[in-house]
Amino acid sequence: MILITGGTGYIGSHTAVKLIEQNEDIIILDNLYNSKSEVIDSIETITGKRPKFYQTDLLDINGLEQIFKENKIDCVIHFAGLKAVGESVAQPLKYFNNNITGTINLLMAMQKYNCKKIIFSSSATVYGTTQIMPLTENSPLGVTNPYGRTKLVIEDMLKDLANADNEFCIILLRYFNPIGANQSNLIGENPNGIPNNLMPYICKVAKGELPELNVFGNDYDTVDGTGVRDYIHVEDLAIGHVKAYNKIKSNNGLHIYNLGTGNGYSVLQVISSFEKANNIKINYNIAPRRTGDVATVYADTKKAEVELDFKAKYGIEEMCRDSWNFYRNI
Numbered sequence: 001m002i003l004i005t006g007g008t009g010y011i012g013s014h015t016a017v018k019l020i021e022q023n024e025d026i027i028i029l030d031n032l033y034n035s036k037s038e039v040i041d042s043i044e045t046i047t048g049k050r051p052k053f054y055q056t057d058l059l060d061i062n063g064l065e066q067i068f069k070e071n072k073i074d075c076v077i078h079f080a081g082l083k084a085v086g087e088s089v090a091q092p093l094k095y096f097n098n099n100i101t102g103t104i105n106l107l108m109a110m111q112k113y114n115c116k117k118i119i120f121s122s123s124a125t126v127y128g129t130t131q132i133m134p135l136t137e138n139s140p141l142g143v144t145n146p147y148g149r150t151k152l153v154i155e156d157m158l159k160d161l162a163n164a165d166n167e168f169c170i171i172l173l174r175y176f177n178p179i180g181a182n183q184s185n186l187i188g189e190n191p192n193g194i195p196n197n198l199m200p201y202i203c204k205v206a207k208g209e210l211p212e213l214n215v216f217g218n219d220y221d222t223v224d225g226t227g228v229r230d231y232i233h234v235e236d237l238a239i240g241h242v243k244a245y246n247k248i249k250s251n252n253g254l255h256i257y258n259l260g261t262g263n264g265y266s267v268l269q270v271i272s273s274f275e276k277a278n279n280i281k282i283n284y285n286i287a288p289r290r291t292g293d294v295a296t297v298y299a300d301t302k303k304a305e306v307e308l309d310f311k312a313k314y315g316i317e318e319m320c321r322d323s324w325n326f327y328r329n330i
């Protein structure tokens with residue numbers, strides 16, 4: 001049995017679908033802070049199977065232990081966490097408590113109930129502002145904001161745990177920029193308020209909910225001066241978790257993988273791909289650079305290819321098409 005924390009969220013729900021499609025038994029835990037319980041209905045509609053759901057907060061130790069008591073959990077895929085960079089700068093303690101304390105509670109419960117396999121949602125943000133591309137799993141680490149710090153602290157805690165107890169098997173997945181949605185259009189990304197990330201912002205402009213997109217900086221040393229990132233379809237990312245789960249079943253120790261495509265696209269390239277894929281014009285405006293942003297970020301994907309047999313298959317236009325097909329229908 002696999003416990004998916006944050007399983008009604010964006011990446012967790014897509015991963016839940018792929019695991020059910022592989023006939024795995026899953027349970028979902030989420031406090032619904034950033035997602036809705038209707039996602040469980042959508043997972044059932046897509047897969048024909050309704051996962052067991054606990055509306056539980058990782059900060060609620062008794063509630064968490066109850067889940068381990070009631071179910072024989074062999075592996076945890078740990079998505080639950082807060083992820084808004086700007087909010088983390090304004091409210092670091094909220095992020096440290098939710099993400100770090102929440103993870104400590106989870107690990108203590110796992111240890112108590114002898115569950116020693118965990119796949120953790122890390123992020124390319126742990127590479128800090130290093131300039132040498134592509135980023136390999138051995139690139140230097142650093143943080144530029146409290147959200148990134150929570151990821152790095154949790155990575156370090158998990159490394160210490162793997163050193164202390166060699167029965168633990170831990171996989172750290174460093175995601176690049178997930179976009180897109182399941183082709184059912186029933187699950188996808190729908191953040192509250194003004195989005196931090198490019199694709200939800202573009203979707204809101206396309207739907208007329210925001211007047212125009214701000215492009216932060218057009219004087220970077222890139223193909224057209226705008227920032228380049230490695231976008232990965234969330235369906236590919238979900239498959240990456242299934243591959244990681246297949247590996248964790250028969251391994252111990254700690255393993256780290258980048259999950260990206262290895263291709264970078266500039267902001268203007270993403271806008272024009274979106275316009276082409278969906279036949280919609282996106283109004284944008286060039287704004288000053290944001291502090292902390294770097295010109296180009298993309299992954300070296302060889303390690304995941306060799307050790308997990310994972311290779312992303314969707315291209316940027318499919319990502320733009322699926323993001324919009326989901327967002328236009330909500």
Ligand SMILES: NC(=O)c1ccc[n+]([C@@H]2O[C@H](COP(=O)([O-])OP(=O)(O)OC[C@H]3O[C@@H](n4cnc5c(N)ncnc54)[C@H](O)[C@@H]3O)[C@@H](O)[C@H]2O)c1
Pocket residue numbers: 005006007008009010011012029030031032033034035056057058059078079080081082083098102121122123124175176177178197
């Ligand atoms: N989306 C990205 O761009 C991205 C990139 C890199 C890493 N990540 C990481 O991947 C994970 C999943 O991201 P996502 O985009 O699906 O985010 P999301 O907000 O859609 O999903 C996270 C889920 O966790 C739940 N949650 C938060 N705190 C909780 C707590 N204390 N107890 C129980 N549930 C809690 C939320 O309600 C939400 O449903 C996060 O850890 C995020 O930091 C995301």
